Amino acid sequence: MSRLYTAAALSASLALSGVAVWAGQTFYHVTEGTPLDLSDAMEEGRDTEAVKHFFSTGVNLYNENPAVMAEAEEVYAGMCSGCHGHYAEGKIGPGLNDDYWSYPQNEEDAGLFATVYGGARGQMGPMWGALTLDEMLLAMAWVRHLYTGAPETAIWLTPEQRAAFKPFEPGAGG
Template sequence: MKIGRCFPSSAFFMVVIAGAWSLSPVRGDDLADFKNPLDNSPMTFELKPGETETPALKKFKQTGTNDYRSDAEALAEGKKLYTANCIICHGADGTGKMGPTLIGKDVIYKQVLTDPGMFSLIYGGASGAMQSFSRRGMKQDQMLRIVAYVRTLEK
């Protein structure tokens, strides 16, 4: 009896590894998830005149850790912001309406599976109707609060 190859082709292996890398949690030394969802280029986040970089935002940009995920006040503000800006397209529970789901594994943009990825999407926008909330005047700290709130929808 002949035994076939037990390893996938190198091309398949590279795709699997690349896919796993892009979905892995962000480590402090790897902020690869701060990428443009349309072309995968590195994202830069410039503060607008009058906008301040809060300690939570600064830490998030350095480590990918969102301190607002455990902050009741920030979550309440994130819910208000989500209700005012996101619910019409993504639904009250984040499972999508005319916009795609933001929770679960069946997401359109795999970046939303990480906080830096979701932040990048909100900041820079995506294809279709999802325009940049930075260009709409939303502050980065507010975007970070929305990300924290969306994570509560997954429970």
């Protein structure tokens, strides 16, 4: 488990804002260490099955889900590729498709979510005003899909997904 949540915190509850949070758990800004305010999130996209599942389990239902990959690619292309590259190879922002993470907590989806939601250093601002919670999960799923590392290092995948995972190869199709 990451430092962002513990086994005791995996049961879901609803915050007064209507945003699901891990019971007794707070997400922290990746560079400032301050708690993230999930009530800043847009109203739209808070109550999807994927968002509810993510906040109750820490598992992104969109990871390697063929039914949403086209939409996930579209969200990533529109909001992330300008800085992180079409294949997440890195441009102005760091590469996101290999085994190196500027913020090691991004190896897990809870950490990646905190980075996307709250922003990081440099030009990576918080996305809570630009993307819905559901769109954040879609963008995260596309980043995970673009992973070029070995399947066994893709710790965000379920064991079944890991067994079927093929590292991304640019030009080999989505």
